[in-house]
Amino acid sequence: MPERLVDRNPVVPADQLIAQMVPPAMFDDVSFASYIPDPNEPTQADAVRIAEEFAGKVGKIRSGGKRGLFGKKSQPVGAGLYLDGGFGVGKTHLLASIYHASPEPKAFGTFVELTHVVGALGFNKALEGFSGYSVLCIDEFELDDPGDTMLVSRLLTELSQVGVSVVATSNTLPGQLGEGRFAAQDFLREIKKLGSIFESVRVDGPDYRHRDLPPAPDPISAEDLGAAAAKIEGATLDDFDELCKHLSTLHPSRYGKLIDGVPAVFLENVHAAPDQSVALRLVVLADRLYDAGTPVTVSGAKLDEIFTDEMLNGGYRKKYLRATSRLLALSRFASV
Template sequence: MAARLSDRNPEVAPESLVDELVPPSTFDEVSFDSYIPDPNEPSQAQAVAKARDFVARAAKVRKGKKGLFSRKQAAQGIGLYLDGGFGVGKTHLLASIYHSLPGPKAFATFVELTHLVGALGFVNAVERLSDHTVLCIDEFELDDPGDTMLVSRLLSELTSQGVSIAATSNTLPGQLGEGRFAAQDFLREIRKLSSVFETIRVDGPDYRHRDLPPAPEPKSDDELAELAESTPGATLDDFDALCDHLATLHPSKYKALVDGVSLVCVSNVHPAKDQSVALRLVVLADRLYDATIPLTVSGRKLDEIFTEEMLSGGYRKKYLRATSRLLALSRFAESTV
């Protein structure tokens, strides 16, 4: 019988979370040279140039932080914000920034960062990150007022101590939080975040969808079970059981949950029943995508998990990103399994 993710209960030491903040393995070998700008999208070439410039300036800040400034006169960190749609190579550029700068350094999704602060506590998180050259934040977003205040304080503390910040998102800094809560009530904090970054727009079509077929047809339950049984390292879970299990785990454990898995099979997939379930699936999709773990399902297609009502709400961009990644993983499964 195939193993189940639902039977896994990983333990993650909070102290190890900072050490694990590195780019997904997919981006281990990327560089500015390996980013090929779309000739029809001049913003992409401009983004590469701006990212290279950010690296040069952040390296100077690092030198000032280490030797030219006293503790009372710390070098001020700088910020770069790459905004654009899904799959235009923003994470490639962010990982290239990470690889180009000296350590200590950290690379985390926005969600991973908020989970880190929750696990370590604010003061401890600042202390652990304050000696870093750069903090790279992928998929920067604000989902609630608490995150607004938390991230604003964190970035303010870190940049004042000479940590440079590079971030990607599909929402301009001044628009963070729009449609999700009463953004006007937190406008001061949002403006404070916006002031940290130089914003660069990166346009273009989603490369994960370029010349690709639509979502693969789901397998039958029997086909899925046979595939899971015959694939070493595969897991097989019922969709509802998996969703229930995710609710019992802190999202910071989702990475460990799928560690070492070669293929994730999920049976009886259907639209998520509510936002809490859907948001957990978003985090799981991110962790699967980061680890390049193929995904195969039975039931409904993967582009039907998030309902039209969900896609018309405040988390629309988050759900679209997750759908893009789930489809990429399902196509990867079709080509490799």
């Protein structure tokens, strides 16, 4: 009998919230050398070079500041890099490569994870926890929530003043105004106090997750879903509505722990999310599943039908399209 995610109630101790901020397992072995630039997209080769140079700056900054008149070192200011581009162009690969090439201690997480950590710990404890780090790597920096953006902007401002370098990626949509330049300008405006330390680098290209791939597999019957789940030891089988209800009882910082060790996830009776709150929780779950490389198989509606047209045309469009891209990749993985 398959297990159920709804029967899991993971707890993440406060002192582990920052310690667990490391790249997803799929990025454990990436490096600048393993990033293969698309020859048709020169911005990719440039981005690799600049990212590698940035990692070198991080090490120099952490080694100390300039010496003054009496031999006392001044406090170095952290460096900043912003990788601006669409989905699936390798920004996270470069971000993880910077993380691996930087000295300890260091942290890596999505913008959403960072806001969850600050919310769970409180601003002052989060500031204290990160202040000794060489670099803070933030994946998918989001500008759709002014409150979160300004909270993180304040955190990064104070961290940079104590020598913590910051590198962030965007979740710019392909085809957005100015081919993504609008997002870079928004980013620098919203973090205006930090704008002077950030170098913005464009990374162009198609979404590698969908290059030369067939359409997402169709959902299977409920009977076949249960049989497939039963064949995989440790796999989970949940009713979609029950899982959505369970997610509402957990802080999003616990979603990663929720799926820890699960080799495959099976969801029955999938349908469009009924409202934004449910949809946004599913976005976080999709990110954690993608980080873990966990295959997803469903019955009911297709995974690209979870977010309604109204949602996709609203303020959280970037989140929903990213989640859909990742869920489709995981569904193809499951069908291999």
